[in-house]
Amino acid sequence: MAALQFWFEFASTYSYPAAWRIGSLTAASGVAVEWRPFLLGPIFHAQGWDDSPFNIYPAKGRYMWRDLERLCALHGIAWRKPSRFPRNGLLAARVACSIAEEPCCGEFTRRVYHANFAEDREISGAEVIASILDGLGQPSADVLARAESAENKERLRAQTEEAARLGIFGAPSFVVDGELFWGNDRLETAIEWARSR
Amino acid sequence: MAALQFWFEFASTYSYPAAWRIGSLTAASGVAVEWRPFLLGPIFHAQGWDDSPFNIYPAKGRYMWRDLERLCALHGIAWRKPSRFPRNGLLAARVACSIAEEPCCGEFTRRVYHANFAEDREISGAEVIASILDGLGQPSADVLARAESAENKERLRAQTEEAARLGIFGAPSFVVDGELFWGNDRLETAIEWARSR
Numbered sequence: 001m002a003a004l005q006f007w008f009e010f011a012s013t014y015s016y017p018a019a020w021r022i023g024s025l026t027a028a029s030g031v032a033v034e035w036r037p038f039l040l041g042p043i044f045h046a047q048g049w050d051d052s053p054f055n056i057y058p059a060k061g062r063y064m065w066r067d068l069e070r071l072c073a074l075h076g077i078a079w080r081k082p083s084r085f086p087r088n089g090l091l092a093a094r095v096a097c098s099i100a101e102e103p104c105c106g107e108f109t110r111r112v113y114h115a116n117f118a119e120d121r122e123i124s125g126a127e128v129i130a131s132i133l134d135g136l137g138q139p140s141a142d143v144l145a146r147a148e149s150a151e152n153k154e155r156l157r158a159q160t161e162e163a164a165r166l167g168i169f170g171a172p173s174f175v176v177d178g179e180l181f182w183g184n185d186r187l188e189t190a191i192e193w194a195r196s197r
Numbered sequence: 198m199a200a201l202q203f204w205f206e207f208a209s210t211y212s213y214p215a216a217w218r219i220g221s222l223t224a225a226s227g228v229a230v231e232w233r234p235f236l237l238g239p240i241f242h243a244q245g246w247d248d249s250p251f252n253i254y255p256a257k258g259r260y261m262w263r264d265l266e267r268l269c270a271l272h273g274i275a276w277r278k279p280s281r282f283p284r285n286g287l288l289a290a291r292v293a294c295s296i297a298e299e300p301c302c303g304e305f306t307r308r309v310y311h312a313n314f315a316e317d318r319e320i321s322g323a324e325v326i327a328s329i330l331d332g333l334g335q336p337s338a339d340v341l342a343r344a345e346s347a348e349n350k351e352r353l354r355a356q357t358e359e360a361a362r363l364g365i366f367g368a369p370s371f372v373v374d375g376e377l378f379w380g381n382d383r384l385e386t387a388i389e390w391a392r393s394r
Contacts, residue, residue, distance in 0.1 A: 053340050057244050059366040063379055070386075169256040182260055185382040189267075 002197035003032045004190055005175040007163055008039040008109070010089025010096075010123060011052070012171040013068050016113040019172075022079050023106055027186060031194045035105045037156065039089070039095040040171055047169065052086045068085040071184070078118035078162040087116055088124035094147040095129060097156045104136050111135070200229045201387055202372040204293040204360055205306070206246035206288025207293075207320060208249070209368035210265050213310040214290070215381040216369075217274050220303055222384060228374040228391045232302045234353065235360040236286070237368055244366065251285045270382070275315035275317045284313055285321035291344040292326060301333050 006022055008015040026033050044053070054061035054172045066079060070177060073080035081197060092112045099105045115121040121128050133140035163173070167180050174181040174190035177197055181190040202343035203219055223230050241250070251258035262278055269276035269370040289309045296302045308329045312318040318325050330337035343345060343349060360370070364377050372376040374394055377386040 036222060047256075057366065059244075059361075059364050062364060063366065063377060067379070067383075068375070134248075164256075167256050169260065171256065180260060180263070182264070183382075185380075186264075189271075 001031060002177050002194045003034050004194045005034045005036050007036040007038055007166075007168055007171060007175065009038060010092040010112055011086035012040060012101040012117065013064060013085075013117065014052070014184040016073055016117045017068075017075055017077055018187055019113045021075060021184070021187060023110075025191055027043040029195045031107070031191050033098060035100045036095040036118050036159060036163070037100070037109075038160040038168070038171075039093060039156065042160055043164055043169060046164065046166075055085070064098050077113065080118055080120050082116055082120050083121070087122065090124070091126060091129055091144075091147070092123055093141060094152055094156055095154060097132070097159060098149075098152045099138075099143065099148045107136060108132060108138075111172065136175040198228060198393045199374050199390045200231050200344055202231045202233050203364055204233040204235055204363075204368060204370040204372065205392075206235060206368040207289040207309055207313065207373040208283035209237060209308055210251070210261060210282075210314065211229050211381045212369040213314045214265075214268055214272055214274055215312045215384055218272060218381070218384060226388050226392045228388050230303070232293060232306065232362070233305075233356060233366070234290040234297070234298045235351065235368075236290060239357055240366060240380055243361065252282070260279075275311065278316050279313055279317050281319070282392075284319065287321070288323060288326055288341075288344070289320055291349055291353055292330070292340060294356060295344045295349045296335075296340065301335060304333060305329060305335075 004026060006018070008019060019150070022033060049056055053153045054064050069079055069081070080087070085123055091107060096105060096109055096112075099108060105118075112123055112129070115128055117130065123129065130140040133143050166175055168182075172184055172187075173187060174191055174196045179193060199224060203214060203215070219230060221300060241247075242256070246253055251261050260262060266276055266278070284380055285294040293302060293306055298345055308321055309326070312325055312329065313320045320326065327341060330340050365379075369381055369384075371383060372385055373391045379389070
């Protein structure tokens with residue numbers, strides 16, 4: 001059985017249902033998840049975009065908001081359209097990067113997505129991130145200091161470069177032994193791919 | 198129960214598995230299909246694209262070809278990567294538009310997609326389209342003459358404008374009572390939506 005790399009960006013709308021579904025789906029199949037936060041900004045920039053494609057292409061954006069609302073209803077995931085989109089996920093990504101090997105990374109990730117897409121909270125700020133870490137019983141000041149260290153910033157930068165190298169062009173993406181799957185819709189297929197290796 | 202409008206463009210790769218799957222899936226649920234060929238060209242043009250986004254954005258294109266190959270394998274649909282992409286689907290769309298209410302429209306549509314994405318045939322030419330019509334026992338010369346009539350050309354043009362009005366930005370799309378679903382991945386959801394109305 002191969003591990004499943006979950007590549008996500010905190011600003012990404014469809015990464016939200018993926019982050020909420022991945023825990024129970026992989027637990028049921030015994031597949032291990034590797035958390036791979038990265039930044040879509042540089043990847044979109046290389047495609048010539050300086051904003052979310054959902055803002056650049058209004059018809060696509062209108063559809064995405066409606067589709068996500070239906071999708072969350074279907075899966076029983078809480079949903080409120082954020083008053084600001086996209087929110088800057090840099091600090092949250094740095095934290096997730098610094099705790100990627102720790103057991104709390106999954107729950108931290110889910111709670112940040114919930115804050116953004118169900119509670120309409122400003123996840124770009126240190127206060128919201130600190131309150132999520134506190135709620136998980138983590139020493140928020142220490143974790144934030146580690147997240148903002150030069151070494152960890154470089155780690156996230158390198159991880160974003162690796163995403164591009166793997167052919168990732170959007171989020172969420174899943175990688176199993178170099179095989180790429182894009183989108184929340186491919187989560188089950190990617191898990192099955194990992195299970196059968 | 199509501200009818201399901203299937204909006205498709207013959208150049209569209211993901212419309213191929215949708216066209217092949219829609220028949221048995223809707224038959225199983227008793228949902229009626231309305232065939233809505235349209236042209237992506239004008240819709241992409243309005244988004245600033247003069248080519249398929251799979252050609253404009255190479256990482257997305259590379260992924261699509263691999264994903265489609267996996268998808269066809271999963272569903273047992275024949276697949277060969279076409280040597281030319283996108284092929285011009287104008288003539289095929291005009292024919293489908295002119296026979297949209299006839300029982301042969303579904304099978305004509307499936308065979309054109311098969312010619313493009315499993316046999317690597319040049320569907321833009323009248324010869325290939327005529328041979329498909331002949332294979333269905335249709336009077337190809339008459340059908341092609343009707344397809345190329347001013348009235349039918351205008352019908353396809355109006356249908357493409359309706360697609361834009363409905364918020365369609367890509368293919369395949371499905372519309373049920375004005376509710377839009379985009380992509381082969383949403384076919385089952387759209388059918389369930391139609392079934393429950």
